[in-house]
Amino acid sequence: MANPPESSISSEFPFMLQNIDVLDSKMAYIDTKNTKITTATAIFLHGNPTSSYIWRNIIPHVSPKLRCIAPDLIGMGKSGKPDIAYRFVDHARYLDAFLDAIVPTGKVVFIIQDWGSALGFHWASRHQDRVIGVAFMEFIRPFATWDDAGEKQGQETFKAFRTPDVGRKLLIEDNLFIKAILPGGVVRGLSPEEQAYYQAPYLDEKSREPVYRWPNELPIEGFPADVYEIAEKYHDWLLKSDVPKLLFWATPGVFVRDEQAKWYSENLKNLKTVFLGKGLHYLQEDHPHRIGSEVAEFIDTLDSSFRSS
Template sequence: MGASSKLSISYRFVEHAQYLGGFIDKVIPEGKVILVIQDWGSALGFDWAFRHQDRVAGLVFMEFIRPFPTWDDAAQGKAQETFRAFRDEATGRKLIIEQNAFIDVMLDRGLVRKLTTEEKAYYAKPYENPAHREPLFRWPNEIPIEGHPPDVYERASSYHEWLLETQLPKLFFWAVSGRIVSAEKAQWYLDHLKNVKGVFVGKGTHFLQETILIA
């Protein structure tokens, strides 16, 4: 993804997890790490942490992916309608591959401020070629919703159960209104996670990194 080479792979969760594991093995082969993670980075990071619990010193996370038992838990209103469309093979490919909807539409929807021309160009550059947009199409189809895809849902359920039980130090950033972690859901996690500190960053939707930078 991003500026990485665009490979002829499926870009499914399991492949991303394999590449992440290989990267960590090469760059940080031993010792403790602190993972700072968001969105699919959270799913990959939690999954790696669950499988390498002796390597983790702490977790920093925001707008994170969990197993969603229902569509209503995953998204509401227009957002649910959009992501249902993304998960349709024909419609999703037209929207994301042909029309570049993730960069041209969804990126802005996930922000509480307008990106500068330079910032938007930086986000868009890796996906100027439609042939390079496969990962943008694949990710919405990997979201673990109502048991599908089964393998991703199973792995997300495993790391989520562990996350609720582990005593590892956790730093949890959240915002109002949030996109996949609402204020209500954030409070639930603050009440149920162990050894967690919550940091409220104010108004924000999905890309809280951009919110925190201007907070």
């Protein structure tokens, strides 16, 4: 079946979010509950400042194949906003507890982007026996230099975000990530309905703490040291692992530009790459149907022993 044209991208959110108690808060999530397939689950993890909403046009391609789970990360989307620092290790702790509750056993396939990629790779490297495939795009790795993390203009912007007083004004007071960085990372732009959905969790300054913290967690030139060490470990796993991999990339891209896509195509084992065409950072908003159909085909190539008959 041919993919729907990307012009048919819908702003509608066709899922009923569920909630589950996680540690001292709650997390909202999509669960398609495909009862025909009981031994594998597709886990979709978003990044900053989005939510499970970013997968709305992708999951329908995948849900006929596997049960699909897509949480809103803690402090984001419609999940709770506990009084925590929202560092990477905090997110990992809540996500670990969430996955322990929702998918305590069985095989998983990750579909991940941005900070969702860091969290997904981190979990996968610690649960290698459960991971049967990883599809990823615009992913976070240990950036040895600022040049590896993006083009010059983007570097200067993120350096400002990481300057304490300046960053808090830009991201907390001015809400710049929601108002400019997010729509600016989508080639087609966002409709008013899409922008409103993404903006809704961050209407007051206190609610924007997670959005502010994420740029400060980016593992660049060894800092922050703990996040950089974690990223080095999961990146080492990614390079050595034989698990099937699917990498999406676009041009000009942000974290994954032409040179990075070429390098990973030559250095990752068991990898298929898919070039999407024009794209920046939020590829799910520009190419959801292509991503969804490619992920569905990718799942068909995985070891059939994980699927129930």
